[in-house]
Amino acid sequence: MVFAEMTDDATELFDIELKLLLDAVYMRYHYDFRGYAMSSLRRRMRHAMGRFDCERMSDLQHRILHEPAFFADAMQYFTVQVSEMFRDPAYFLGLREQVLPVLKTYPSIKVWVAGCSSGEEVWSLAILLAEEDLLDRSVIYATDINPEALAKAEHGTFAADRMPLFSRNYLAAGGRGSLSDYYTSAYGNAMFDRRLKKQMVFADHSLATDSVFSEVHLVSCRNVLIYFNRELQDRAVGLFREALVRRGFLGLGGKESLQFGAHADAFEPFVANQRIYRKVAP
């Protein structure tokens, strides 16, 4: 990246071009990134321009509009796919010790992992539910806008060299056995038990444009909202609010807060020190 020419004007022009690009992407592919937080999107687009040898945003736009295959490649720069299994173990411990005992009182349980990315969290939750003997009566909806990520998530195969980290997290999250009980490794990959997958539904769903599809008891949406601006955050949390049953649960990333949004009053903190909220009774 070179900043020599980055004057005020350049920044402004960059933003204008970026907005045009987002509009164009929306019209062409129906992916709505217009409500994404500008600060990090700016940076990622600059990366994409470097990576695809585009001197200007308009070059990038041209290729994105005219080459659908290119857009599929460029998609990774619009969304961020970082996750680990049982990331932030205290969160999963909170779910295990405080949320699941309440969910146990329902005859069937639905969990929505919104923005599931490559699925680490989906599989983590499935393991959690299995260990609490709840998996058989649960359905886990895993949604994301990125079809490639969804396919990966559905596959449930992760690089074997990530397993030591995942195992550490798993144990810190109160795991009852060993993470290796749930996967078999081959060719440098760890493939997770197909039985965990039986209750998963993978679907392409956008928090920016789509609506609620089912009533759920727990929404886990971690480190997704940070990529949204406040308006889009409000829309997304509104969807969760609508989807959740009376007194349902919402889990967010460690630094995401409902406090600054429009739905702050609709939820109350449920697990101390974790961003696990419970819907307030109307």
Place this chain on the structure above:
Amino acid sequence: MDSHLRTRDGVVLATVALILLSTLVADAVTPLGYAVWCLYFIAVGLTLFQRRLALPFMTAAVATAFVILGMKLSPDGARSGYSFVNRFIGVISAWAMAAVVWQALRAREGATRLLWLQEGQTALAAALRGEQTPQTVAANAVRALAARVGAVVGALYRVEGDRLVLAGGMALHGGQPKSLPLHEGLLGEALAQNGVRRLDNLPGDYLPLASTLGQGKPVEVLLMPVTADGVPMGAIELGLLDADDPYLAREALLEQSAEVVGIAMRTALFRQRQAELLEETQRQSEELQTQQEELRVANEELEEQSRGLQQSQASLEAQQAELEQTNVQLEERTHELEAQRQALIRAQTELTRNARSLEATSRYKSEFLANMSHELRTPLNSSLILAKLLADNKSGTLTEEQVKYAQAIHASNNDLLALINDILDLSKIEAGHVEFAAEPVAIPAVMQRLRETFEPLCREKRLGLVIEQAVGAPDELTGDMQRLQQILKNLLANALKFTEVGQISLRIEGAGNRIRFVVCDTGIGIPADQTEVIFEAFRQADGSTSRRFGGTGLGLSISRDLARRMGGDITVASEPGRGSCFTLDVPLEPPADDVAPRAVSPVATPPVPVSGPSETAVSAVAPASEPASLVPDDRAGRSRPGRLILAVEDDPVFAEALVGLAHELDFDCVVAGTADEALRLAADMGPSGILLDIGLPDVSGLSVLERLKRDPATRHVPVHVVSAMERSQVSLELGAVGYLLKPASRDKLAAAIRQLEEQHQRVVRRLLIVEDDEQLRANLKLLLASHQHEIVAVGTIDAALRELTTSTFDCMVTDLALPDGTGYDLLERMAGSDAFAFPPVIVYTGRSLTRDEEQKLRRHSKSIIIKGARSPERLLDEVTLFLHSVEASLPSDQQRLLKEARQRDAMLDGRTVLLAEDDVRNVFALTSVLEPLGVKLDIARNGVEALERLTANEPDLVLMDVMMPEMDGLTAMRHIRADPRWKNLPIIALTAKAMADDRESCLQAGANDYMAKPIDIDKLVSLCRVWCSRR
């Protein structure tokens, strides 16, 4: 090069043939003996200039044949015998020559092949020279070899683990597999045999060739292994368009190249690995550096923290030392304080005891006085009458002197009676038995009456009398005129009594919402230290005064007590020798809390133990209570229908106050003085609420409360206890809504009445618990108990149904396992008959449910709770929810639809609709709307179930959710459409997606129509109509 050779070969062959033929012709025409056939040697010799090894022999053979033929054809010449021998020798020579040429050709061919191979090796070596990546090694090797062997397409697969991975090639079409299993296929075979293989008769799409001229297909393929030091590294596959192998050296070249390519590949791989490792090392070192930095920062944080901790520890230690010091001091101080406290408690106990005994003494005194004065009046009356009779001297038998005596006795008796009346009055006031009217009092009338009374007396003493009203003073007040006049008369009489010269005056002043009556005189005055004493009963400023001026001296005490009971007071300002001013200050409106006996007099509300004597005293003094009602109330004429308070209270003063208060709060009020009356009135009049005293004359109020709560007719009536006795615990347990301890302020009493009102307006909710385990049933009752609802708990289905027929419930909690059936049976029986009201049902069960069970239960129950650690909490929450939001549970448009749907919908009646949807909320909403329309709804929770149901039930319409577990809606629709039976079955897809292309994918999958979530029930019903009608 090759073609040049081929041309040359052609030319040579043609020349040979020409020579052979022309020689034959020449031989044929020349007579024998001419050795024309020698020319055949030239032909044989010429074959040296082409490449085919067989040609010399073939030429020799042809030459042989021609020689023989020539001999036959030639015209006879010289002796044929010689000719024959010559020709024979010639033939042998030709064959020998052919052999020599063959040898030469072979040697030359060997050399050429060797050269070709060497060139190939050199070219390959050149192509692989330099630092190359495995990919370029692969591409270059393939290209070099292909150029040598005349291949048009080629690929190199590298061994990686147990697979062959495409490493590079030339003219590849892109459709090649990127990787293959190691031991399968032709490549694998080539690798396993470690030898070059050649293949023709290729399958149709084998290694297609990509070129700008379109796709061609090689006719022959060469497979070669690539090895390094004998270790297999991979394999090369080359495709050739023709099978021409000029030197028959392709395979040899390939065999020889295996090692070269292999080693180059190994080197390249090694180099690549090295580069990667280097990069990795660099990356790791950078990462390590970053981590190190982060750790340094973390360390700094820790150091900083420990420094802070050390500091705070030091200060903590100092603080602790200080604290210890302070502690010692504190301890000492505590001991002191404790000692003081003990002393204080002792003193306080002493004081309380004293106060109690004083109070008792004082009360006994008042009671004694009240009794005594009453007792005294009877003999005094007779004494008065007798004295009067004597003084009248009707018989005239008494002397004038005796009449005077009799008159003196009468006068003394009269004085005595006045004294006794005063004492009686005072004791009544002090005992709290005086009632005050609250009526409008016209001040001018009061002034007039006083003037009439006192003017003659003043004239007699030659004193001036001024009675005046200040400007702005009010003309009216609300209060008891009798008592007001009594006070003012008293004050004026007092003034008159102690004034010899000058005047007495009464001035009336206003002061906000109060009024002041100021009575001044110019009499002897009162010393400052005596101004309070004069108000005390039985004491006067000077013991001699009464003797000088007469009177009991109780008037001021009585006046002040009366004034205080009226919410006012009397104060005095005086200067001895110049006169006194007494000021009566009363409010224009009687005070609000005068309803409860307050500590205005030494005697508060009599505590219960002594209430007996006190009440007898009251009834003796004021036998005012009527047989019908203790105080005037509204039992005869109700004016506020539906608003009635029953006051159970035996103290008529307090009861009357309660009536007033109730009226103020817009309630009618009836008063019951006894428990029996209370129960009768509660049952007959149906009050909105009951204020209950506990200390009743017949039985305790607690028993009234218990009986009220036991009787179905009265148990819903809220009861608030107001009593001097502390029985709050028991009262609340018996079902009182509140408890108030006497003496209570007016505000608190009003609050109690309001609470009754609120409680009454709140419809009491009823909860039915069906649970067979007795212990658990009791626990549930405890858990769910509340003042706001009533719980009925039963253990069997029969009992539950009995309860449900006899009364209505707002919510029902049921177990699934019951002695006479399952909870599901209960629900079915409830649903199956109109005889039972159907409240919201919560299933509370100990076992987990299958999906079918859940689905079945869902039709009738609003909520299912599986017992567990957190279930009581949820049960309580949901019971509360259903008890308090019964009407609100259906959205308004749903209710409207329900109403509209009372008459069955002709279009939908009897139709079967398959709903494939796993969202309970939608299932419930659709069921509640579609079933009343006559639709038979069949529910599937995923695509697989939907397909099963389809065959079983043959629905008229399918509502298909797109996002479902197991099999999604799109797949399910495709399956349905694939079956010819369901080709025309209408399907409406339900989806949460916003985009138009989603609609497309639904329609493509076979949906007839489409509907976005959240579902608008109204629209969906009309869509169902549309599609059912088309059927």
Place this chain on the structure above:
Amino acid sequence: MAWPSPLEALVIGASAGGVAALQTMLGSLPGSFQAPVFVVLHVPKDRPSGIPELLGGYCALPVLEADDKQPVRPGHVYFAPPDYHLLVESRDALALSMDEPVLFSRPSIDVLFESAAAVYDRGLLAILLTGASSDGSEGVAAVRAAGGKAWIQCPVEAAAPAMPNAALAHAGADAVLRLGEMCERLKGSPA
């Protein structure tokens, strides 16, 4: 004077040796300091950081660990949380992200500086303190290119001079100052 005028925001980047430097710097900020302050300190990713709380004890301004989309208030100090990049989303809100680490660091100084430069341009003052990596160089360049000012701690004084040196070599500075001088100047800030 190398001051942005008016001073609208202050961004600070630090790494090894940064705790002590930040303690001095935040400790010297007067309670009347008007601009919001954003700080990236390279902290380990895998554990919560106690630094905001620790340094809050020395600072007259409120010191917080940033939450996503937290409103930006004048005179507040926001620290990047461990394992999140801190960015300035707008004048009203900050943002966090989990984009790839930059130069193995998350939070990254570059990311903060660049995002702040885009929002505050001329009104931004960037201060780069001690550190042993080369994070912050691109950020300083971005700040200066957008018209903001950059002060870099004198490498001679810095506990770890690599980071100031790298930035000076890559992007230069509007002032190279000792910690004490920076503090003095900040006390008399024109805003």
